[in-house]
Amino acid sequence: MGSGRRKAFLTRPWIITVLVVAVAGVGFGLYWFQPWKLWQDETVQEALPGAVVTSAPPTGQSGTPSPPTGPRTLAGGELISHEHATSGSVRLVELADGSHVVRLENLDTSNGPDLRVLLTDAPVTEGRGGWHVFDDGEYVSLGKLKGNKGSQNYVLPDDVDPARYTSVSIWCDRFDVSFGAAELARV
Template identity: 70%
Template sequence: MRSVLGRPAGVAVVAVVVVAAVVGLYWFQPWKIWQDETVREALPGTSVGAAPSGGAAASPSAAPSGPSASASPSTPAGPAKLAAGELISHEHKTSGTVRLLRLPDGSHTVRLENLDTSNGPDLRVWLTDAPVKEGRAGWHVFDDGAYVSLGKLKGNKGDQNYALPAGVDPARYSSVTIWCDRFDVSFGAAELIRA
């Protein structure tokens, strides 16, 4: 009789342990500690292979003439830097540069350059109004005020771009964080210093 009672209890314990292990693996994703994802995106708003203006390849006969020739509107050469900052480490060692850019079409993007941080579950790039604080004091401040999620972190290393949604005023925000949404903690952050 004792083996009959012990058997269902043993099966229940094993089932609970298996479910807990599966949930724990999903939640913490420990294998990401050893996986690096490198992204190398080009600087947005620049055209690759475009001929430089006023180059030697232009033929004199192809040059426009008349009053409209000198009155052509000037177009920006590329993205304009509005603000920039250096990433500091929080929960995980993090380094790199953050730039807030206005593209020639008037849209805005956050660019991470030379990013180097740990991989982790559910990492996001947030534009926030929170102050960047050193050490543990800065780990949890970024969800206290206003923030805009710019999407999932594309990779934990390299150069990458994150477009601001239409209607977001970049002047309202003063920092960028690599935010772990699963555990509500900053991996690293940068104060945006206006250009």
């Protein structure tokens, strides 16, 4: 008689449906939130493109030093924390060929799903009020974050005028929240 009850219990369609929905829900939750990334760090160390190292300054035809031909910092700032503890600095750099890169230096933040680097016109505000503003105005996604630690370069598309943007955000595109951001102060 005991095995008859077990057989009836397992054949009820609602129990099987609940189990299938529960397993699917757990699978979707794991995919969407990717909690294991909180324990996985990815360090990327890139050199600044076009950096020229010389032992003596270059000289012009008259024997006087020539102006530097390497990268030139146009703006920079320090990252502040938003959704996750974030530190490091950001520089907007013009390279010798006239192209521009956003450089993250000594970045240290949490890893997460679908993290991107945004160049934006939004003001950087501390606290929860600053978490969700970076996709409200004008912004350019410079691509996926290469690593949650280290120093990295993100090339600006040729048609982007860097003077129109005032901040950089480490942005979680999946949850529309900033992990951290920096105001770009012109130098």
